[in-house]
Amino acid sequence: MSASGKPVLVVGAGVVGLTTGVVLAESGRPVRIRTADRPRDTTSAAAGAMWGPALLRPADRVLRWATRSHAEFTALAEDPESGVHLAAGTMASRAVLGDVVPPEARLIPDLRRCTRDELPTGFADGYRGTVPLIDMPRYLDHLVDRFRAAGGELLLSPVPMLADAVAESSIVVNCTGVGAHLFGDPTVRPVRGQALVVRNPGIDEYFVELTASDEFAAIMPHGDRVVLGGVAVEHDWNATPLRGVGAGIRRRCAEIDPRLADAEEIGELVGLRPGRESVRVEVERYEGARVVHNYGHGGSGVALSWGCAREAAELAVGAGERTAS
Template structure:
């Protein structure tokens, strides 16, 4: 267990790892991050990204974690360098009656039904809200800078076992994402392939998300200089290479929904494997004389859960 000023080792430099490291460093802990890839090459860098409700298990905890993240992201939106801003978000899909709204949906600020004329072409029912959008490349740089200002350090290093990690520090926080399938011997983790097409921003400031259970849907997230368009999900695909046919379908759907995007140039096609798990794992366990805190399995909700999970993981690490 942690003794006095012993360092805390965080494994992973995606949004979960960096946020947890920031929480620990700003609380006065000596923090070192080990990561196989720099932040800009992690799965998090490929995210859209938008704060939104999470329906993952454990439901009561994900509700709490999402609510905490909303508080943090709204505060971050006041910092221009963070890459976070609050925007109008239109969502296509039937909206439950007010008395039937699940608690996750009741978290959404300024939620209201909207008229069909407010929605993109091809969608007839939906809602409007104001929600935080996160420009992930800028945001990851911001988190890294905030970590360094708090005295934390990051080191490019592959970790093969948790035993190896505990030799470096008596307290280890495992934010390795899909890597936890091997590192924590967790076979319940599976990859879910996701892909976005990044366009220049032609002046778009309203985000859009289609609610759908289909493997492909329409969504776009405008940031200061770019628009991130999606979406696609392919469970249990291990190849993270971008799919050119899927990219073309994403472009066609988004440009049909928002004609402004017809004048936007394609900047990049980005893809990654989301770490999906039946239950988000935030818990501590003993490994020999060391404590290991796990914070992984967030699926496509890593950003939305990030601050809530990080704060709890940090508390477990110093307990």
């Protein structure tokens, strides 16, 4: 419990906020999450989603966060109710990748280079490997259930500013994602994503295009549905599906797997990823309160969620102090 005797306050109920709340609550801490959006209405719910290498900064800490998260998701895959499963698939590029792989990729136990006949037309290089895939609506429900089972309180009640949060608790964990600009960080920016969800025509392997382009192909099968991506457009606050984007996503993905050309559309999803020069997990002292920031994960919020949540929880209770510079 915080020094004032009040619960630790976590602001935000996307995957980062919920996971942080779970870690704190399951450690025995009284925790309250306040959120402007229901978990299934957050950006996290629009994610594909998979664990994979996160090319973010600071690199040494990102590697540690990704490693802890990989272990958690691998264990969760043993629980059919979690929404997590292990799947084989391909990560491919239209350019030659070279021989250096991100350090996190070494966590993939069966990672290997693709043979030429395993690459779709137009792709020059790639890797195959088994990774955790996360069905986000089911997984967010799983986190909510765990949080409440551990005694956590989840309130649909927005926190307008940091001052409002510290007036409620002397320990605050800021998991507001792109909303962190309201908490005084002008460096966070929206990276707009849009995905198309279709009935699964029999796909059980994932596919991810490795590219710096803002348009790419991604195929994430989750049981009877497949989430297709995608786009990544910076500084775009539009949270509604744009006409024509879904058609482009379907076209790119059908070039990878023709079965997707006529797959029944279920819907379109939009999320605003929290872009930042580096992920922020650190302590700030604000009006006598301890504020732990945990945001800025870009498109890797899921992949880093458990590692960042565990570090943020440690910082919240005063362990492993890392203060803002």
